[in-house]
Amino acid sequence: MTAIQINGLGLVGGFGCGQQALLGALEKGEVSPVAVALRDHHIPLLQADSAPLENFLNKRALRRIDHFSRLALLGAFQALEDAAQPALDKSRLGLVLASGFGPLTTTFDFLDSVIEDGDICASPTAFSNSVHNAAAAHISMQLQITGPNLTISQFDQSLAAGLLSAWQGLAEERVDAVLLGVVDEYCPVLGHCWEKFCEIPGAQRMTPLDFSRMTGIVGEGAAFFLLQRETPIPARYGRINSVKVGNLCGSKPQLEIVRPLILGCEGLLNNGATYGQYVANGQPVACYSPLYGASPVSPAFDLAVAALSLQRGLLFPSSDDGGDYYQGGVIRETRPCSALGCLRFGNDGEYAVIHLSRGDL
Amino acid sequence: MNQAVAISGVGCLCAAGMTLASASASMLRRERNPGPPRAFLTSHPSPYPVFEVLAALPRQGNNPELLRTTRLALSALAEALVDAGLDDADLFGLKVGVCIGTTVGSAMNNEDFYRDFRSGADPSMAPIERYLRSNPASAVARHYRLDGPCQVVVNACASGTDAIGLGASWVRSGVCDIALVGGADELCRTTYNGFASLMIADSKPCKPFDQQRRGLNLGEGAGMLVLESAASLRSRGKSPRGYLLGYGSGTDAYHLTAPHPEGRGLRQALAETLRTANVKAQQVSFINVHGTGTPDNDRVESLVLGQLFPRTPLVATKCYTGHTLGAAGAIEAVLTLASLEQQQLPGNVGLTHADPELSVYPSAEPVGVRGTLAISESLAFGGNNSALLIGLEVPR
Numbered sequence: 001m002t003a004i005q006i007n008g009l010g011l012v013g014g015f016g017c018g019q020q021a022l023l024g025a026l027e028k029g030e031v032s033p034v035a036v037a038l039r040d041h042h043i044p045l046l047q048a049d050s051a052p053l054e055n056f057l058n059k060r061a062l063r064r065i066d067h068f069s070r071l072a073l074l075g076a077f078q079a080l081e082d083a084a085q086p087a088l089d090k091s092r093l094g095l096v097l098a099s100g101f102g103p104l105t106t107t108f109d110f111l112d113s114v115i116e117d118g119d120i121c122a123s124p125t126a127f128s129n130s131v132h133n134a135a136a137a138h139i140s141m142q143l144q145i146t147g148p149n150l151t152i153s154q155f156d157q158s159l160a161a162g163l164l165s166a167w168q169g170l171a172e173e174r175v176d177a178v179l180l181g182v183v184d185e186y187c188p189v190l191g192h193c194w195e196k197f198c199e200i201p202g203a204q205r206m207t208p209l210d211f212s213r214m215t216g217i218v219g220e221g222a223a224f225f226l227l228q229r230e231t232p233i234p235a236r237y238g239r240i241n242s243v244k245v246g247n248l249c250g251s252k253p254q255l256e257i258v259r260p261l262i263l264g265c266e267g268l269l270n271n272g273a274t275y276g277q278y279v280a281n282g283q284p285v286a287c288y289s290p291l292y293g294a295s296p297v298s299p300a301f302d303l304a305v306a307a308l309s310l311q312r313g314l315l316f317p318s319s320d321d322g323g324d325y326y327q328g329g330v331i332r333e334t335r336p337c338s339a340l341g342c343l344r345f346g347n348d349g350e351y352a353v354i355h356l357s358r359g360d361l
Numbered sequence: 362m363n364q365a366v367a368i369s370g371v372g373c374l375c376a377a378g379m380t381l382a383s384a385s386a387s388m389l390r391r392e393r394n395p396g397p398p399r400a401f402l403t404s405h406p407s408p409y410p411v412f413e414v415l416a417a418l419p420r421q422g423n424n425p426e427l428l429r430t431t432r433l434a435l436s437a438l439a440e441a442l443v444d445a446g447l448d449d450a451d452l453f454g455l456k457v458g459v460c461i462g463t464t465v466g467s468a469m470n471n472e473d474f475y476r477d478f479r480s481g482a483d484p485s486m487a488p489i490e491r492y493l494r495s496n497p498a499s500a501v502a503r504h505y506r507l508d509g510p511c512q513v514v515v516n517a518c519a520s521g522t523d524a525i526g527l528g529a530s531w532v533r534s535g536v537c538d539i540a541l542v543g544g545a546d547e548l549c550r551t552t553y554n555g556f557a558s559l560m561i562a563d564s565k566p567c568k569p570f571d572q573q574r575r576g577l578n579l580g581e582g583a584g585m586l587v588l589e590s591a592a593s594l595r596s597r598g599k600s601p602r603g604y605l606l607g608y609g610s611g612t613d614a615y616h617l618t619a620p621h622p623e624g625r626g627l628r629q630a631l632a633e634t635l636r637t638a639n640v641k642a643q644q645v646s647f648i649n650v651h652g653t654g655t656p657d658n659d660r661v662e663s664l665v666l667g668q669l670f671p672r673t674p675l676v677a678t679k680c681y682t683g684h685t686l687g688a689a690g691a692i693e694a695v696l697t698l699a700s701l702e703q704q705q706l707p708g709n710v711g712l713t714h715a716d717p718e719l720s721v722y723p724s725a726e727p728v729g730v731r732g733t734l735a736i737s738e739s740l741a742f743g744g745n746n747s748a749l750l751i752g753l754e755v756p757r
Contacts, residue, residue, distance in 0.1 A: 146613075
């Protein structure tokens with residue numbers, strides 16, 4: 001199998017809900033974070049609102065479903081609706097859900113119940129929704145997807161791991177299509193960790209191409225993709241030609257053939273410089289993380305931007321124009337686009353390069 | 362398409378034994394030793410027994426900077442690599458992937474940290490740093506400086522089985538030369554309280570398939586396998602210990618915590634497993650069932666297996682290991698291979714009065730088996746079901 005097609009998109013993030021919301025943010029070039037309370041102060045957050053899920057499910061069905069699973073359900077419903085393939089056999093549809101941290105809120109809700117009420121009064125509802133694959137279970141139940149169902153967790157590289165699993169399932173013809181989703185949510189403990197490990201920016205705007213400063217703002221959300229094997233019918237949003245993963249301890253990412261590149265940097269000091277080290281000066285690059293924030297889900301939003309760009313044949317200007325701090329080739333004007341790549345470095349030396357091209361080529 | 366992938370080494374560590382050989386031997390002797398948890402305190406009036414690994418972990422499992430789950434994985438992997446005849450130097454230069462299933466190993470649920478946080482204190486970040494360092498697949502890759510694909514499967518109690526199935530596809534497709542696959546999980550107060558809250562933990566030693574079964578006992582441990590391409594094995598002049606011949610999975614899409622009453626997803630998983638291996642049900646020597654000892658699980662498994670495999674011997678090993686969650690599928694896969702090699706199954710030590718409503722169930726006493734093929738299956742929270750077909754040889 002030489003490529004997989006992207007034929008449906010479902011999105012919810014700090015930019016809003018749906019691909020029109022993301023397109024609007026890409027055209028505007030910025031999204032304002034909200035201020036959320038954390039103990040005695042506030043921190044900025046690119047927050048995702050799952051309320052539009054009520055367009056797909058009634059309130060009764062949503063009872064006892066937590067924010068993490070709601071985000072996942074909203075992404076999944078949108079992606080299938082967008083793909084508009086009513087004849088898709090749900091027993092031949094695989095579900096791959098990837099998350100950096102899983103359902104954090106219910107994890108701590110469960111601990112709240114233990115701490116407040118004692119071991120014997122722990123909440124079964126919070127526990128069952130805190131298990132990492134609960135969101136995938138909710139999706140399978142609500143959408144009656146009975147094909148293989150896989151949840152994985154690989155921090156920064158969760159998208160790449162999910163793509164690799166989807167690719168294998170399609171290549172071996174275990175399934176006809178894969179609904180791949182990446183989901184992560186904010187919770188106060190995450191905000192606290194963010195404060196302890198990173199410097200919360202005073203400014204309300206991320207400049208991720210400035211590798212010398214910490215400007216990352218926490219994000220959350222869900223991005224879903226309906227993926228299928230190549231057919232004579234052009235892909236709706238482009239095709240993924242390869243997913244290359246590796247570790248800097250043993251190999252280097254091959255970036256020369258992938259032009260332009262969407263960089264997965266997020267204004268974090270711990271891995272920002274790695275982009276500067278491995279991306280050549282002449283390489284045209286763009287970075288859109290200011291539109292959705294720093295989160296394990298942001299590589300999936302990068303992939304969604306790539307998919308939308310390939311569909312339109314136009315790449316949007318980088319949301320960080322590079323100012324006077326990035327000396328490479330930042331894309332500052334809308335430009336034609338028939339192929340591109342997404343690059344993500346993790347904290348352990350792990351990297352992933354996804355190479356895409358237009359679906360009609 | 363020939364789906365067979367060679368298994369060149371295996372390792373296992375659980376309450377039944379610190380190595381595969383010792384665990385297999387103790388199970389055949391019908392030894393088990395569940396007891397109240399020692400790793401943490403509990404205020405349940407009558408503590409639920411657990412199957413805890415009480416012995417010190419071997420050298421690879423001593424790094425205090427890592428979660429115990431990850432140390433269990435590294436310990437079992439060390440045994441598997443020795444069994445495969447591989448050392449660190451052999452792995453260098455090869456494309457080696459890591460795929461490990463877990464539940465606790467991926468959860469940011471440190472209770473002490475959280476108690477301090479919610480009280481307004483400024484807790485040490487050490488538990489969070491340890492969690493961030495302890496993604497089991499990444500930690501293994503870091504330990505051996507590996508450059509291949511790396512991922513953790515968090516499919517609840519089917520995680521280990523799915524991790525093995527996925528890793529096999531990497532080897533089959535050439536994504537990597539070797540895949541280090543399996544599952545690991547530690548005993549944890551959070552999951553202990555969680556299963557108690559669901560009222561599916563037995564306050565006595567578990568009794569899978571017994572009329573008086575009341576639920577599961579948690580356990581801890583790890584099972585790891587070295588899956589290797591034929592070319593890599595040839596270049597080393599090594600013979601495989603066995604083969605992973607088939608893998609399948611299916612989803613109930615029914616309920617968050619209860620299995621589908623007719624076992625819809627399990628049937629799908631078993632059908633795919635046999636189909637991918639091009640094997641008929643009659644060729645299967647035995648099935649290592651999920652067998653948690655919960656009323657629902659055992660009833661659904663017995664229903665499905667009674668219809669699809671009415672005369673195939675069953676074995677339920679959780680009565681010796683406890684339910685090791687994300688590790689269970691991997692530990693049971695390794696034990697399945699060992700039972701094939703020994704042509705003998707341990708008895709179901711908790712079974713004294715078989716449930717008359719169940720059409721099939723494991724033998725209470727050890728039994729001999731014949732043949733070279735066996736299935737290991739997992740049923741998970743969320744309606745995930747998966748199965749592996751393991752063989753001593755590739756059937757013609």
